[in-house]
Amino acid sequence: MASITILLDQCTGCTLCLKACPFGAVHMANKKAVIDMAKCTLCGACAGACKFGAIELKDLSGPKRDLSAYKDVWVFCEQKKGHIQSISFELLGEGKKLASKLGVKLCAVILGSGIEPKIAELSERGADKVYLVDHPALQFYQDDPYTEALVKLVEEYKPEIVLCGATTIGRSLISRVAIRTGAGLTADCTGLDIDGKERLLLQTRPAFGGNIMATIVTPRHRPQMATVRHKVMQEAGIDKGNKAEVVRKTYPEEVFKSRTRLIETVEEISETINLSEADIIVAGGRGLGGNEGFAMIGELAKVLNGAVGASRSAVDAGWIPYSHQVGQTGKTVVPKLYIACGISGQIQHLIGMQSSKVIVAINKDPDAPILKVATYGIVGDALEIVPALTREFRRLLGKK
Amino acid sequence: MNIIVCIKQVPNTTDVRIDPVTNTLIRDGVESVINPFDAYAIEEAVRIKERCGGKVTALTMGPPQAETALREAISLGCDEAVLVSDRKFAGSDTWATSYTLAAAIRKIGDFDVVLCGKQASDGDTAQVGPGISAHLDIPQVTYIKKILQISAQGARVERMTEEGYDEVETPLPCLFTVVKEINTPRMPSLKGMMRAKSAKPVKWTAADLEADPAALGLEGSPTRVLKIFTPVPRKGGEMLSGSAADVSKELAELLKDMVV
Incomplete structure (x- = not known):
């Protein structure tokens, strides 16, 4: 012990x-x-x-396991309706750096149905190798066939590192794959690096709601698996000349069996932009007073081509659906610009957005905690300032 | 229908403060609470019981004081409670934690549904729920926001996605992780509080579980903490002042490069 x-x-x-x-x-x-x-x-x-x-x-007793059979950096590339999600390109960008530090290949893994045409996209984003499993059962994400297929690939080709987006799909899938393959798994990393001597993946992540940071390693197990948040890593550039080697795998039908059944997929986010992928978020809180206030920030978000976020109290008041909630019990976001309108900034909200690059806070209360983390703070009524700001940006961007 | 709800006792984040001098977490007087997401799992478990009959067992792994969380779960409508506690579990990462909880669930035995909060507010990994279902080899549906229908034959649920939701059908037994939207937890009832007072949670140690000792605690955990540090707290920047029109103009100018 x-x-x-x-x-x-x-x-x-x-x-x-x-x-x-x-x-x-x-x-x-x-x-x-x-x-x-x-x-x-x-x-x-x-x-x-x-x-x-x-x-x-x-710590552990007994001899160290031989880990030398494990090589290469893998990126699980998430696709939805045949479209590769932007997080995958961010992971390929980061994976390339790790692979070159280790002197190994960067490999993209893609599961789907009729996704052969996507190979070129992964290739030009810098993958040296693409592992592809194409089967009708993989058209949409389903826990069982995705887990089985990825476990099979990992067991056969033995990657030393597997990166995956910290998305609803990524977190559900990779947790099961890590259990099945006896891998170490670290969630929601915001920083990755390599300890060259031990070939260890140094995984840095926030804990206790971002109040502390921890660096985690997997010393004696392989693969080393990590999920990474959106917008933390730089997207891989495009190199049309890069030609990846392609490995197409087929498996017996039983691998693709799913105990659960997807009945339908419903898209209900009112704007086109997904909150966790948005570069710009305009968020509202209790200070907006109601639906009209949210219509105002919706207008500003539209002009800026951004998404609408909300504090818990605005969601609880029924002014906007839960899917827009930012914070501890909602989503964690890392946009380039976060404009908080009428949000006081309780710790539970700050946890979800304090890593944003630039924070603008508009609040009537000069003592509001949000103003203490804001890059630019304005003490004033959001209901007056937001429309004025919308007009300014419209003018600046030449929009009507 | 037998429902097991997995809960975790965590420090209350509202109480977490950083010491401005030493730049470390101030823990004195920090209250322990049930992980906020688990409150929704408890409520949903109780609602399934009310709909279908059966019983709800609250399960936690933690130090002896985690018994408080189990008593609270009973006050909220859970029927039985199991505390899995042993020094041998110390140092467990999500692999070893889900292994231990899965072993406890097997020992509880007859179950149809396992419910978990989508993640815990201290570790924030969201890995233990799916880990349990992998160890038990049962189907899972994560991030569910609604149970449309549930019976011994199976369940139909709505699973939250980035864009909206998926409607998914699953046989039982099955593991669900729930999001906040699924319900509004009730307050403890007077009867519940009385029951909680006299309840005696079952206590299991490592020896009570059918578990491989090498898969428990630090030894069974592939990951290690290399170091822990406090991030430099975010500092406030510039305050803008003036009329709504003036500050808007100034701000738009400052942000110009970011928005084009």
């Missing part, structure tokens, strides 16, 4: 471990660190922070 011990001879009482512990499990007694085992989760953050080698984390 794993255990953690403070080596009292080495401990200098510097309190670095106390500060590193995300679970409040370390305290000082007689100028030495003491670990409260009721709170400790053996996460190892303290051992990593200790500069004196005073914390011994006894």
